[in-house]
Amino acid sequence: MTGASRGIGRVAAERLLRDRPDQLLLVVVRGEEAGRRLARELAERTGNANVRPVSCDLGSLAEVRAAAEAVRAMLDEREIPPLAGFLGNAGVQMASAAKVTADGFEATFGINVLANYLLLRLLADRFEAGARVVLTGSESHFGDFRHNLGLVPAPRWTSTRDLARPGTGPEAETVTAGRRAYSTSKLGVQYLVHAFARRFPELDVYAYTPGLVPGTGLARDAGPIQRFGFRWLLPLLWATPIATSPQAAGVKLAAAMTTARPGESGAYLDRGRVVPSSPESYDEEREEELWRGSAELCGVPVS
Template sequence: MGTTLMTGASRGLGRHAAEHLLRHHPDCHLLVFNRRAGLAAELAAATGNPNVSEVICDLASFGDIRRAAAEVDRPLDGFLGNAALQMATTRKLTADGVEMTFGVNVLAYHLLLNLLRPRFTNPARIIVVGSDVHDSAHNSMGLIPPPRWDDPRELAKPGEGTAKAGRRAYATSKLGVVYLVHALRRRLPDGVDVYSYNPGLVPDTELSRDAGRLGRAVFRAVGRALVALPVATTAVRAGRLLAETMAGPRPGDSGSYISRGEVIPSSPESYDERREEELWTAATALTGLSRTPHRSA
């Protein structure tokens, strides 16, 4: 029985993806990383599939990520990184003093995937959920400003206390996801594939939960209208497609950008090996991996 480790399985499209995997791929064991206990029992009860377990993990703490990764005691042939944050400002910090959006959406995955590398079997598939807002040419229905890349050490620092800054940080972090995937692809052996995945515009999620009561109400109202348009999709449909990309036939060459199940080019800006390596080096230092002894498989 293979094991897929998943983050962000408690709500929204991630919850639907997790339930779809358990219902339609019963021979796969799902290991969920979640901030609260009880998610595995909920998923087992909802799907009738007991092949699910959990490790408590707060992705906003490097120490907690290290502790949780050390608790993974089985080989992994899949990784689905869905958890992400969109903050109302860039003032909030992780437990390690890093700007929250960049810390969780980029640095946490860099740390977690590097710690788990000895656990991946061959073949294995790694997917980190990104977004089309990583592309400066993407309009985002006017909701998300385009990304603004900078030295990763600067992106890790707190910034402005405005909602626009918070939304821009989200777009920038998703550009960082594509950079990390490209850099990781160069470091993985043949047979261990890594992808960034764009689920499309999914308005009926709780991504805006940090926006305050009024902001959440506005986002929900806009979301109900957008779901009816071709540019958007529901969490149920997005979760099902994400699950099948995870568990179905090989979707494409390692390092590919997959948008709603189809391999397409990511933004022109996202193909920049200098930035990719700069991010890898900075993320390795910021997460303390440069001080972590090498662990063989």
């Protein structure tokens, strides 16, 4: 599991440890010390010590490779049971489109799309048949007011190589550009889910959206006014159908991994319900281009 240290991911990790005490939870965390601390805190809060950290900065493809190698080595030595699933919850939303990963990629695309792609590619052959893969998506990939209240601009898809290139100039430094990069990356998550579902029929691969979840650290890279609003004002919407609390969203995220098979592989889970994702997200040509482009950028074979 990635993204287990805060927000809905922290709630989901605790829920998984409580509901599945017989399974080992591997949490992918940036930094060895942070990983040990998170594993210790999760064990103390849940009473289940069946959790181990894997050190990885998802903003570095070299570290993603090292993390995958560490997991493969543990599997080879039978230190851990066969992989029964993957919950890719880590994600970022930046205040601009100009920030870069360690590899020079635009940070939102690099972490939300390329890191998930590479980690799954490197571990795909080690999952049990019937294993479940869930990637956290976002309603923002629809790009309309009904799904994001106008808070995030609509995605703007181009080519994989162009999307991985950081923005330049004054426009790229704006919050609007950062949020558009976010919605575009979440459209990319939909494409990844469809492409993985086609290529790995022995796995069940889903995109999960928690809906609007104010009160988390997702907007931590925004300015002070935006952070204040997301942290303290928008949570007033928890009492309405428009928004979901981090606690409720985290419980549903964990359920996406543990409940009976929710639908056909490749489905979009809106707070646990199978619904169609955006019309734009069903573009096999884009999905295949993203697969090929990501393979090239990550240095792995296309097939």
